[in-house]
Amino acid sequence: MLERDSALVENAIKEYYFNHFDLVRIPPKPAQREFGYQKINGGMTRHISIKDVKELHLLLMRETPSDVYCSNAYYSFPSMPMSEKDWQGADLIFDIDAKDLALPCRKDHAVSRCGSCGTVFPGSRPLCTSCGSPKHETVSVTCRDCIGESKKEVKKLVGLLVEDLGIREEEVEVYFSGNEGFHVRVTNRDYEQLESQERADLVDYIMFNGAIPETFGMKRQSSSRSELPEMGEAGWRGRVATTLFGSKSRAPKASRQVLAEGYSAFQEKLEGMRQTLGARVDPKVTMDIHRIFRLEGTINSKSGLAKTRCADLDGFDPFSEACLLGDEKVEVVASSPAVIRLKNKKYGPYENERISVPKYAAVYMICKGLASTV
Amino acid sequence: MKRCVLQPGIMDLAKYPFLAEAGEYLRDKGFNLEQLGHPDWAPLVEKAYGRIVVASSGQVYHPEGGRLENPDMEILSFIVAVILLKAAGINTLTRRFSLAEARRAERFLQQDLWANKDKKNLDLPLKIISELFGIRVHVEDDEFVIKVADYLQRAVHFHEKEWKLVNRRVGAGLVHLTSHETVRLIRTELGQYISARIQSISLPPIPDTFKSRVGDLVTLAGRFADAPVVSSDYPPCVKHAIEVLEKGENLPHSGRFLLATYLLARGQTADQIAPLFKNAPDYNERITRYQLEHISGSSGRGTKYQCPSCDKLRSESLCFKVPECDGIINPIQFGRKRGTANA
Numbered sequence: 001m002l003e004r005d006s007a008l009v010e011n012a013i014k015e016y017y018f019n020h021f022d023l024v025r026i027p028p029k030p031a032q033r034e035f036g037y038q039k040i041n042g043g044m045t046r047h048i049s050i051k052d053v054k055e056l057h058l059l060l061m062r063e064t065p066s067d068v069y070c071s072n073a074y075y076s077f078p079s080m081p082m083s084e085k086d087w088q089g090a091d092l093i094f095d096i097d098a099k100d101l102a103l104p105c106r107k108d109h110a111v112s113r114c115g116s117c118g119t120v121f122p123g124s125r126p127l128c129t130s131c132g133s134p135k136h137e138t139v140s141v142t143c144r145d146c147i148g149e150s151k152k153e154v155k156k157l158v159g160l161l162v163e164d165l166g167i168r169e170e171e172v173e174v175y176f177s178g179n180e181g182f183h184v185r186v187t188n189r190d191y192e193q194l195e196s197q198e199r200a201d202l203v204d205y206i207m208f209n210g211a212i213p214e215t216f217g218m219k220r221q222s223s224s225r226s227e228l229p230e231m232g233e234a235g236w237r238g239r240v241a242t243t244l245f246g247s248k249s250r251a252p253k254a255s256r257q258v259l260a261e262g263y264s265a266f267q268e269k270l271e272g273m274r275q276t277l278g279a280r281v282d283p284k285v286t287m288d289i290h291r292i293f294r295l296e297g298t299i300n301s302k303s304g305l306a307k308t309r310c311a312d313l314d315g316f317d318p319f320s321e322a323c324l325l326g327d328e329k330v331e332v333v334a335s336s337p338a339v340i341r342l343k344n345k346k347y348g349p350y351e352n353e354r355i356s357v358p359k360y361a362a363v364y365m366i367c368k369g370l371a372s373t374v
Numbered sequence: 375m376k377r378c379v380l381q382p383g384i385m386d387l388a389k390y391p392f393l394a395e396a397g398e399y400l401r402d403k404g405f406n407l408e409q410l411g412h413p414d415w416a417p418l419v420e421k422a423y424g425r426i427v428v429a430s431s432g433q434v435y436h437p438e439g440g441r442l443e444n445p446d447m448e449i450l451s452f453i454v455a456v457i458l459l460k461a462a463g464i465n466t467l468t469r470r471f472s473l474a475e476a477r478r479a480e481r482f483l484q485q486d487l488w489a490n491k492d493k494k495n496l497d498l499p500l501k502i503i504s505e506l507f508g509i510r511v512h513v514e515d516d517e518f519v520i521k522v523a524d525y526l527q528r529a530v531h532f533h534e535k536e537w538k539l540v541n542r543r544v545g546a547g548l549v550h551l552t553s554h555e556t557v558r559l560i561r562t563e564l565g566q567y568i569s570a571r572i573q574s575i576s577l578p579p580i581p582d583t584f585k586s587r588v589g590d591l592v593t594l595a596g597r598f599a600d601a602p603v604v605s606s607d608y609p610p611c612v613k614h615a616i617e618v619l620e621k622g623e624n625l626p627h628s629g630r631f632l633l634a635t636y637l638l639a640r641g642q643t644a645d646q647i648a649p650l651f652k653n654a655p656d657y658n659e660r661i662t663r664y665q666l667e668h669i670s671g672s673s674g675r676g677t678k679y680q681c682p683s684c685d686k687l688r689s690e691s692l693c694f695k696v697p698e699c700d701g702i703i704n705p706i707q708f709g710r711k712r713g714t715a716n717a
Binding site: 163164165166167190191193194195197198201202204205208209210211212214215233234235236237 | 529530544
């Protein structure tokens with residue numbers, strides 16, 4: 001990021017932490033967690049111990065980090081090197097990101113930025129439209145559909161956590177990540193001791209990975225109707241039955257058909273269900289028991305939006321509720337083929353235009369590489 | 375180690391003689407080591423020795439006739455076997471004995487769980503599982519249920535697909551299991567528990583009548599001490615698998631599969647490979663040979679199994695990569711591609 005751009009972003013972030021520090025929340029057991037932060041154009045500083053909110057406030061004011069993280073794990077010695085921290089347990093965490101969902105809307109707002117001349121052009125092309133360079137980065141601009149589809153995945157995940165894994169709803173916290181998706185944190189004592197490999201198997205359950213036909217009563221030879229799942233059964237058997245049969249009245253006919261189609265066809269059906277019924281989370285995040293995860297209420301430097309708790313997921317509008325930087329007018333030169341919507345107002349498309357926009361919109365575009373200060 | 379509050383009866387102690395209550399029971403009945411050293415008790419020492427010999431061959435000990443007709447002898451023979459093992463001081467034998475006794479107890483636990491699932495004396499097997507291993511098992515509609523986290527912490531070590539959580543019946547935070555599956559889950563921990571109990575016992579001066587059998591145990595252990603030839607050309611994953619077996623520790627199924635497929639691919643025969651598995655705590659010559667022949671394709675459907683890829687080994691935590699592994703995707707390529715990579 002250019003120096004004059006980073007100064008604007010840094011000032012906006014400092015002002016946010018000064019005015020809205022009450023929105024920054026530390027998870028339980030702060031003294032046992034590892035904290036970390038990044039500054040604009042800087043590397044990651046981690047293995048920091050913070051004992052309370054006051055100490056965090058001081059750090060935010062002193063360093064003005066662009067991104068702040070806190071471990072999902074609790075340690076005896078959080079500021080020691082990893083091998084000496086003495087891991088005590090970790091919250092279960094999940095990451096759902098719109099860019100991993102292969103959504104059809106993505107092509108409508110895909111934007112690329114040339115790595116050589118900085119030209120911004122729509123879609124993803126092999127060569128820059130201006131200088132012909134093959135180097136370019138994809139700029140992630142999120143739309144309402146991306147958020148809507150991500151919310152559906154969150155709901156699937158929360159349903160599985162509550163119905164199948166016995167986690168109480170009040171133990172599940174859903175956050176807008178501050179950019180393109182959602183974070184889910186579970187604080188449940190039964191699960192906090194799970195190691196990485198055990199969490200990997202849990203993620204496979206959530207994503208419906210690795211299910212075999214035998215689990216649903218379908219064998220390579222001589223399957224019987226009585227072993228097929230029934231609607232109303234708990235867990236995946238019930239969900240598979242609902243998908244296969246649709247309704248109880250259709251079940252006898254549909255189950256005969258399932259048996260007639262055989263083992264391989266059933267395997268294909270399971271694969272299809274994996275795509276539609278499994279919650280599409282990022283497995284690497286959940287498996288990582290030493291991860292530092294973005295802290296609630298802090299700014300995400302990929303967008304200038306804040307990681308925000310979603311009390312009412314359905315009604316949550318990240319483009320308004322997580323857009324918390326200042327609104328005084330700032331002049332920037334913008335190049336954005338995509339339309340950006342923030343606080344119910346449209347910005348763009350712009351073609352190398354000098355514009356005066358609220359600070360939060362200017363920061364959003366600068367963070368995405370779509371604008372620069374004058 | 376956890377102290378049990380199980381209040382088992384004498385038949386329970388005959389089934390589960392590793393419980394702390396077994397020692398208390400014998401003390402209450404007035405048995406002591408000096409007394410057991412009397413020649414009249416020679417059959418007991420023979421029974422104890424036999425129990426170790428059976429275990430060392432990878433089999434599970436059963437009393438004659440298969441019934442626990444003399445519970446005192448069952449309990450005493452276990453205790454004397456432990457004393458003989460302590461006196462011999464050979465870890466391989468202790469490990470084999472612990473695993474075999476765990477499998478014996480597993481059988482009883484399974485029977486007790488199944489036979490008593492609707493009666494009040496289900497308490498004991500459930501208490502054993504809960505007190506010794508911290509797993510709360512409940513009965514729900516003729517099935518056994520445990521918490522998802524308890525399940526994952528154990529099942530994750532099994533490599534068969536049916537043990538994956540997605541292939542279990544799960545609801546409301548509980549996993550549904552049969553009695554067999556319930557006890558299978560704790561087999562390793564049961565073996566470790568018995569082994570730890572043996573390690574924790576301090577050895578009293580042993581009677582002279584025990585000494586010849588202690589000497590026999592040292593001779594018996596010699597059978598497992600043949601050091602296999604390890605080539606320096608083997609990749610680190612294969613060396614690791616051999617080292618684990620050499621120590622008499624349990625190598626997971628996937629590790630054994632790696633070792634067998636790798637050595638077969640290097641041109642060794644099932645006869646040459648079989649002795650490597652001699653030190654495995656559950657070694658059974660007949661089964662080992664059958665499995666090697668199956669993997670080599672000389673029996674069964676004739677499918678010759680290939681050595682698993684480095685990716686697969688990594689996912690199974692069996693990869694111990696060294697710089698010389700750079701550029702290979704299968705352990706078989708180790709050493710062959712090395713020259714090319716350095717060129």
